[in-house]
Amino acid sequence: MREIFRTILLNREAEKKMLAVLIDPEKCQGPLLAATIAALKVEAPDFIFVGGSLTSTSTKSLIELFKEETESKIILFPGNASQFTPNADALLFMSLISGRNPDYLIGQQVQSAISVKNSGMEVIPMGYILIEGDAKSSVEYISNTQPIPREKKGIVLSTALAGELLGMHIIYLEAGSGAKSPVSPELIQYVSENISIPLIVGGGITTPADMISSFEAGADIVVIGNFFEKYPYKIPDFIEYRDKYYEEKRKKEEE
Ligand code: 1GP
Numbered sequence: 001m002r003e004i005f006r007t008i009l010l011n012r013e014a015e016k017k018m019l020a021v022l023i024d025p026e027k028c029q030g031p032l033l034a035a036t037i038a039a040l041k042v043e044a045p046d047f048i049f050v051g052g053s054l055t056s057t058s059t060k061s062l063i064e065l066f067k068e069e070t071e072s073k074i075i076l077f078p079g080n081a082s083q084f085t086p087n088a089d090a091l092l093f094m095s096l097i098s099g100r101n102p103d104y105l106i107g108q109q110v111q112s113a114i115s116v117k118n119s120g121m122e123v124i125p126m127g128y129i130l131i132e133g134d135a136k137s138s139v140e141y142i143s144n145t146q147p148i149p150r151e152k153k154g155i156v157l158s159t160a161l162a163g164e165l166l167g168m169h170i171i172y173l174e175a176g177s178g179a180k181s182p183v184s185p186e187l188i189q190y191v192s193e194n195i196s197i198p199l200i201v202g203g204g205i206t207t208p209a210d211m212i213s214s215f216e217a218g219a220d221i222v223v224i225g226n227f228f229e230k231y232p233y234k235i236p237d238f239i240e241y242r243d244k245y246y247e248e249k250r251k252k253e254e255e
Contacts, residue, residue, distance in 0.1 A: 004047075004073055004090040005124050005169060008198050008220065011046075015249065017215040019045040019242050021235060022077065022177075022202065022225030023066070024052035025059045033062075035232040037069045043236035044071035049223060050088065051077035053138040053177075060085045075124075079142065081111035086119035094126040094172070097163050098156075099145025126170045126200075127163025129156060131183050133204065137176025147176070150183075153190050160191050171195060173219075175203030178226045182210050185217035192218025208241035215245060 011018055021040070028036055040048070048066055050059050055078075063074050064087060076088040084091070093116065096104035116123060130139055130147040140147050148155050160171045173191060175183045182204040192199045201214045202223030211222045228235055 002122060004075065004122055007046075007073075008170070012198050012220045016246055017219070017242055018047065018221040019211070019239060020047040020049045020075070020200075020202075020221055020223045021045045021072075021228055022049045022051075022223050023062070024177075024225060024229070025050060025055050025057055025062050026052055027229055028062070032229060032232065033065075036228070036235075037065070039228075039232045039235040040066075040070040040072065043239040045235065045239055046072065047221070048072045048074050049077040049092075049225075050074060051079055051083055053079045053142045055079055055083050058085065059083060060087055063087050078112075079139075081108040084112045084115055084119075086115070086121055088121065090122040090124055091116060092126045092170070092172075093123045094128040095163075095168070096130065096139075096143055096145060097127045097168075098129040098131075098148050098159055099143055101143055101145045104143045104145060124170055125168045126172055127160065127166070127168040128172045128174060129159050129163075130174050130176065131156065131187070131203075133176045133179035134181060135176075135179075137174075137179065137203070139174065139176055150187065153187060156187060157191050157194055160195050164195050164197050168197070170198050170200060172200040172202065172223075177203060179204030182214065185213045188214055188217035188219050208238055211238060212241065212245050215242070 073089045076091045132147040132149045173183045198220040200221040201219035205224050206227040214222050
């Protein structure tokens, strides 16, 4: 029942960092879908997150396809209650805790709770924290919430801790899809050192160096969406960088 969250905890304990490729069903169609599947077959990331701010098409058949074609675990990362479909491996049941819009704090969750429960799917309660970027993000606009200014480290940490104390199992620091600059390593470090649950970081990560510095700062899972929509064939490269990072770290520790 809790297979995915258990894997996350075991990897975290072993300091095995994880990569999630974010698939936006509105965009991942036709040639992009074919190229993405081809890349995922070369090297499978730990997770495929499926979701988007504006997704209106059913994700059911897309999830089926990824399940057939890849080794990765498929996790729903829904923008709202209507995106729930029962065939993924797990659901990030999230609350936008950086915002003060009751609909995204609890309303969407109430709308989907009975279907989620009846599906028997693994549910991972998650505190979702939007950090201010250089431009207004889709999440900010659609959710009608204010992100936390990036220099307000105390507010970010306090929000993450509130999530943990409320029983959430994971915290997600989100710079917004397509952000010009990702969440800073300083902020990641500050939060990761002071919470005791796994940390996901995403938004604006476009290079292996960004990914590695997020890992180094304490992110357990890095999520990349936009960049792989442009360059799906780069997915295996990033996985290799992640593996190399782990191997080098392990060797250093053995020395
Ligand atoms: C968005 O954090 C994810 O929710 C990924 O962001 O699309 O910028 O990689 P990008």
